[in-house]
Amino acid sequence: MRKKHFLLSVVIVTAVAFVAAAVVYAACPEIIKGIDASAYKKHKKGTVVFHHKKHEETYAKQYPDLYKNGCGECHHDKDNKPLTNLTCDDKVQKCIDCHKIPGERPKGKKAPKLNKKERLAYHAEALHYNCKDCHKKFNKKYKPKKAPTTCSKCHPKKKKK
Numbered sequence: 251m252r253k254k255h256f257l258l259s260v261v262i263v264t265a266v267a268f269v270a271a272a273v274v275y276a277a278c279p280e281i282i283k284g285i286d287a288s289a290y291k292k293h294k295k296g297t298v299v300f301h302h303k304k305h306e307e308t309y310a311k312q313y314p315d316l317y318k319n320g321c322g323e324c325h326h327d328k329d330n331k332p333l334t335n336l337t338c339d340d341k342v343q344k345c346i347d348c349h350k351i352p353g354e355r356p357k358g359k360k361a362p363k364l365n366k367k368e369r370l371a372y373h374a375e376a377l378h379y380n381c382k383d384c385h386k387k388f389n390k391k392y393k394p395k396k397a398p399t400t401c402s403k404c405h406p407k408k409k410k411k
């Protein structure tokens with residue numbers, strides 16, 4: 251009888267430990283190196299290293315005025331409605347699922363003039379709007395602190411081969 255109880259408690263303790271571990275490890279990504287990089291056959295620019303955890307935890311706490319929509323500052327649904335109550339256990343759609351064309355919009359003299367909505371079809375444009383808009387707001391408000399807004403601050407220079 252005692253032995254049975256013991257075994258049962260071992261089973262329960264183990265089960266609890268597994269659940270706890272799952273909760274801890276179904277975490278948000280710490281760092282994302284190259285957002286949707288697999289969609290790119292070729293990268294023009296150096297791969298961006300994005301500190302997801304710092305952005306979603308540290309900065310969100312430090313600068314709540316920039317994070318009125320929480321996770322929804324960057325994550326939204328198919329109607330562009332901010333996913334304010336997202337959790338790290340949720341399945342998150344990739345930006346490229348909706349902002350489908352890899353790269354920036356066509357540029358140069360012959361390129362068509364696009365409005366913002368048309369530009370947003372391009373993956374890199376959507377990312378640039380998202381990242382830079384917040385960084386610009388930050389830089390204005392929290393001078394002399396500076397979040398990156400220039401190419402090489404986000405895209406490290408590629409090594410020449």
Ligand code: HEC
Pocket residue numbers: 277278279282285286302305306320321322323324325336337338339340341342343344345346
């Ligand atoms: C500053 C922008 C930003 C904020 C704020 C943010 N995220 Fe993200 N998150 C991203 C980007 C960019 C990706 C990569 C999307 C992709 O791969 O297309 C991502 C990916 C994810 C993923 C998927 C990781 C994977 O491996 O597939 C999860 C889960 C996630 N975020 C949860 C959250 C939660 C929960 C919050 C709020 C607590 C949050 N994010 C806040 C930008 C952000």
Ligand code: HEC
Pocket residue numbers: 324325326327328329330343344345346347348349367370376377379380
């Ligand atoms: C489920 C589809 C979907 C996903 C996933 C998605 N978007 Fe969007 N996004 C939209 C739609 C729809 C709009 C509205 C523009 C339009 O009508 O084309 C939009 C608009 C935007 C805008 C303009 C916001 C504004 O209000 O001016 C930015 C910036 C943006 N998305 C970035 C991202 C980033 C970064 C990710 C990944 C973290 C992402 N999107 C994931 C569908 C999506």
Ligand code: HEC
Pocket residue numbers: 298299300301304305309313316317323324377380381382384385388395396397398403404
């Ligand atoms: C909602 C606001 C917000 C958005 C959106 C945002 N950032 Fe930031 N980011 C910040 C803030 C705030 C800082 C600087 C904090 C400081 O200096 O104390 C920062 C700093 C950085 C830095 C330098 C420090 C570090 O953490 O590595 C990089 C690189 C960066 N962001 C990349 C990105 C990229 C890439 C995106 C888009 C996928 C993005 N950020 C979107 C708020 C934002």
Ligand code: HEC
Pocket residue numbers: 283284285286290292293294295296297298300352353354374377378381382385398399400401402403404405
């Ligand atoms: C705040 C950070 C940030 C800044 C500043 C920035 N980018 Fe990006 N850019 C990104 C992110 C994030 C992506 C998505 C791909 C990735 O993660 O590497 C991207 C994608 C791209 C891509 C498509 C991928 C590739 O390598 O071909 C190009 C081209 C690009 N950026 C050019 C530029 C240029 C040119 C500038 C300066 C005018 C610039 N970017 C400034 C964050 C930034």
